[in-house]
Amino acid sequence: MNNYLAGKSSFIKCALVITTSFFAQCVLAAPLSAIMTFESMTMTSEGVKKQTQFQEKFIRDANVVWTERVLTKTAPQHSHAGEEDHEHDLNFATAAKWLVKDNNNQITFRFVRNNEKKIIEPRTTEYGTLGFNGEWETAYYLVNRDALKKMTVLKQEAPKGATWYEKKNTEEFTRVLWDEANQVPLSIESGRFDGTIDNKITLAIAAAPAKLPWNAVANYQTIAYEDLLD
């Protein structure tokens, strides 16, 4: 999970919707679907420049977040030849990460392997070591919005409805391009001014799929994460 600018949660700025019970309720335009591109660059002290790049689907609805690695057709096929069950079973890089928040603000974190039709369920005490720190704010909004609002607004050209924010010191910077209407960052970049490190996530909003991925797992088998261990 990506956790930036950790801090406290803030109010939701959103469209008011009158429900049948005449309750004014804040509802985000949902679902939101996007492709996130992760790029990182490092310049080593030996003069070697290293770059990595990958993409993930990001889909969220009222109380659900789903992220899943994008595997292009040109990526080498994951080989099963000669592999022990255990080694194969424990690779979650390409499994979807599925977060659900219930009415009591309890969050459930699960992996989904679509190719195996399996849902892998860790214990809540295992979430931290498996990549989810328990924070809904940063999982859902990709940044902590409270911390974001404390950053400096940049007078810089931005797409309509989006604002650039920056936080920096003499050595490092973080810049976020925040889409106010969609309540999502279109870009998060952090790096060093000396050019030795740069990490960037860009988000391209896309049409939501006709069938939301979490609605397709009803007949999947659920297993406990620890059952995959020795």
Next chain:
Amino acid sequence: MKKLLINTLLLSSAALLPAIAPSAFAAGEAKNVIFFLGDGMGPTTVTAARIYKYKEEGELNMEKLDGKTRTARVKTYSNDAQTTDSAPSMAAYMTGVKMNNEVLSMSPDTKAIKPTGADSNCPATGNGTPVDTILEIAKAKGKAVGAVSTARITHATPAATYSHICHRDAENNIAAQAIVGGAGYNAKLGTGLDVLLGGGRDYFLPTTGVGAAKGKRTDGRDLTAEAVTQGYTYVNSGSALSAVDGKTTNKLFGLFNASHMEYELDRVKKSIDEPSLTTMTLKAIDVLGKNSGGFFLMVEGGRIDHALHGTNAKRVMEDTIAFDDAIKAALDEMQKRDPGLANTLIVVTADHDHTMTFNGYGKRGSDVLGTVKNYKDGKELLDVNGKNYTALVFGNGPNRPATRATLVEGNADATQVLHDDYLQEAAVKVGLGGESHGGGDVMLFATGAGAASKTFKGTIDNTKVFGLLTSAFGF
């Protein structure tokens, strides 16, 4: 003249002595044996835990025991593997027989056949034969017997003490072997295990159960109810166990989690109602110690191994210390009951190693979970790319970044090396939780029962330990 008179007096008083020696147990013979098993607890884990809690110059309780500790190194390879798993390695200690990976307390010709779910596919005949465990032998000789673990009590290590099966994953069958009077019961347990405490409730409850009474058994049986019918006191929480008076309980059965019990770090931080390993150990001693013939008790720190598989050194440290604390509690309790441990043998060892290793050249007094700081000037040591690194790293694991980042010695989030959830870096990348066992020898500590503990020395094969235990018992 005087001398002759004295001799005559001595001779006549000698004739008044009873025909048998007053002590039923000769010096060096153990009436009681407590076998502590730290799963996966190899030498680096022991060293790091010592530094974590007691500094470089300190000692874990397992290292000093009663001050007269004997130490051996143990070779852990199995019948078919250079690097073993917990099944044949624990079975080697318990039976003296070397068998194949995945196999529990069976002959070497036994082939591991995968179960269907947790239900065995082992044929009734034609695939090896059971080999007696020291727990079974002790029971037959009139000892009270028990097994305690923080892992599922049907998991390989405890299962090796009381069951026989061609595959460790057949946990439904393993559970049935422990239940007196029921189908599949291991008759070699006689009147039954006197103490059985740990996790794994799922394998004792049926799929047809409702809510908390629902488990993974496909035969519809509720083994907890059967145990109660057989006279067991059954508990399923830490508070319930604490309420049991071990001194008036003869058969104690406890299952404290549907699966493995929680890691010590989480058990404490989240105030989870599970007993500590110390509590389970002391309660077991209370129950078993009542038997005039003595007892055999196996206590396992079962999740040191899981935290190592997870490359999460913080939880490795906390579970190892919890295991060490249970050893101390047992030592203190047995010293009260058997001063000088004259007739109690205590053995502490591991079934196999893992791949955690210790980078140098850190400054003495450094946080063992932190980055390596040069002992000369306290500055962090750097890799070829100018990045710092931790003292503890793994041979294989999931955290092998394509480009290494500068590490922070803090605990604000899981990227910082002192955080509860930080996963140490690895040389070879494998999946999350997929860190492997290690092939290196492990340490063994023994004390008590005079000459008996002295027999544990040198570099020995794991199968040799069984014979040393039976000799100590005088079998």
